[in-house]
Amino acid sequence: MKSHTEHLTMNVPARMGFVNITHQVAQAVAKSGIQEGMVLVNAMHIxxxxxxNDDExxxxQDYVQWLEKLAPFNEDPTVYHHNRTGEDNADAHMKRQIMGREVVVAITKGELDFGPWEQIFYGEFDGRRAKKVLIKVIGE
Known part of the structure; x- marks a missing residue:
């Protein structure tokens, strides 16, 4: 079994945003030379x-609105206990929990094996600084 590891550095200038990283993941899979296996893509920040999902x-925009209803930004420490630590990003931790930490995609004949319309996205909920994404390709 072989493995290949790459890291992406993401720096979303807005507090919240989504970046399609499918192309970068596909490039890492191609570089790995792995024909049959899996790729793990993991946000390395909480x-x-x-x-x-679909690149539409x-x-x-629906995700942004929905997430803001579920965990609205509010830096007031009386609203979120986490913000009593001097942070203002309790909502971002909750949004990440809802949207998930990572994905695993099958690799078949050296290609990402997706269903119709599927794309891989990085979701940022407390942007304006550099964060890492792990791409780990495993297989033969």
Whole structure:
């Protein structure tokens, strides 16, 4: 069994945003030379996410609105206990929990083996600084 590891550095200038990273993951798979296996894509920060969905701007805006209803940004420490530590990003931790930490995609004949419309996204919920994403390809 072989493995290949790469890291992406993400720096989303907005507090919240979604970046399609499918192309970078596909490049890592190609570079690995692995024909049959899996790729793990993991957000290596507790206020960011990796998820799979459709690359459609209306859907992304729906996610933003939905997440803000579920865990609205509020830096007031009387609203979120976490913000009593001097942070202002308790909502970002909750948004990450909802959207997920990582995805695993099958590799078949050296390609990402997706269903229709599936793409891989990095989700940022407390942006404006560099964060890492792990790409780990495993297989033969």
């Amino acid at each position: 206020t960011a996410s990796v998820f799979i 701007t209306g859907l992304h």
